[in-house]
Amino acid sequence: MRSQVLALTLAVTLATASAASAETVVSFSPRGKSAQFFGLVNHAVKPAGAVVLLAGGLGRLDITKSGSITYLKANQVVRTRKRYATHGLTTVVPDIAADFKVGAADAVAGYRATKEFAQDIGGVIAYLRALTGKPVLVMGTSRGSLSVSNAVSKLAGVTRPDGAVMSSALLSPAIPGLNVRSIVGDDPKLLAIPMLVVINIHDTCSVTLPSELKPFAAWYAGNGKKLGTASLNPNIWVDADPCEARTPHGFWGWDPIVSLNLSNWMKAMIAGLP
Numbered sequence: 001m002r003s004q005v006l007a008l009t010l011a012v013t014l015a016t017a018s019a020a021s022a023e024t025v026v027s028f029s030p031r032g033k034s035a036q037f038f039g040l041v042n043h044a045v046k047p048a049g050a051v052v053l054l055a056g057g058l059g060r061l062d063i064t065k066s067g068s069i070t071y072l073k074a075n076q077v078v079r080t081r082k083r084y085a086t087h088g089l090t091t092v093v094p095d096i097a098a099d100f101k102v103g104a105a106d107a108v109a110g111y112r113a114t115k116e117f118a119q120d121i122g123g124v125i126a127y128l129r130a131l132t133g134k135p136v137l138v139m140g141t142s143r144g145s146l147s148v149s150n151a152v153s154k155l156a157g158v159t160r161p162d163g164a165v166m167s168s169a170l171l172s173p174a175i176p177g178l179n180v181r182s183i184v185g186d187d188p189k190l191l192a193i194p195m196l197v198v199i200n201i202h203d204t205c206s207v208t209l210p211s212e213l214k215p216f217a218a219w220y221a222g223n224g225k226k227l228g229t230a231s232l233n234p235n236i237w238v239d240a241d242p243c244e245a246r247t248p249h250g251f252w253g254w255d256p257i258v259s260l261n262l263s264n265w266m267k268a269m270i271a272g273l274p
Helices: 002-009 081-086 115-132 144-154 210-223 255-271
Strands: 012-017 023-028 037-042 049-054 089-094 136-141 163-167 195-200 228-232
Touching: 023 115, 037 081, 037 115, 049 081, 049 115, 049 144, 049 255, 081 089, 081 255, 089 115, 089 255, 115 136, 115 144, 136 144, 136 255, 144 163, 163 255, 195 210, 195 255, 210 228, 228 255
Parallel strands: 049 089, 049 136, 136 163, 163 195, 195 228
Antiparallel strands: 012 023, 023 037, 037 089
């Protein structure tokens, strides 16, 4: 297994590190240089585990070589990425690969469900395994939950996550196009790893309604495992659109509390792994 990790991490090249911050810029290219992307790493001093943080929206961050983020700065997992390291979890926030980007600010439709995108996430997971020697989780918020479903269902071996967290997730099978269930062909067995779904009781985004958690948990139980569930209640609005980041959908205004709770839940999940 160690040789597998090393082989996978040969495609990962450390780039630059900011002297003013513990955050490190890392270049990934699991599918070759034409599909290169950058990620931002925040190192925990004594990590209990590691987490790949998958942004919602288009998922396109356009991280530069110097570590600047161009898009989705307010996204929940993007803006809180440094906080998890202070709670004992090393994290990577990855951009999407160059071949998933369209024009100046768009993304390829449906890329979150592709095997190529899963492979990219798997490369980040392998990197974190080699870096920390600890279990690796994936956490996706909003449309990042689609990325979680794709990675868990398509990856295997050292590239597959040990556990998963989804917040403000697209859980309903009635959502047109992609949703957590459609990505796995409505087969809960493909998501049979330790999993936690976190809702905000004040979320009114039409595709992430808190009422969908209970039927999703019943569906998930079809794989023989019990879904972990948790609810939060931030109720602060800045954006008018209920599906934007600065609303209850994105847990806006409660970052210290939310990141602490999420960190504790993830560390408990890691501690419970076989």
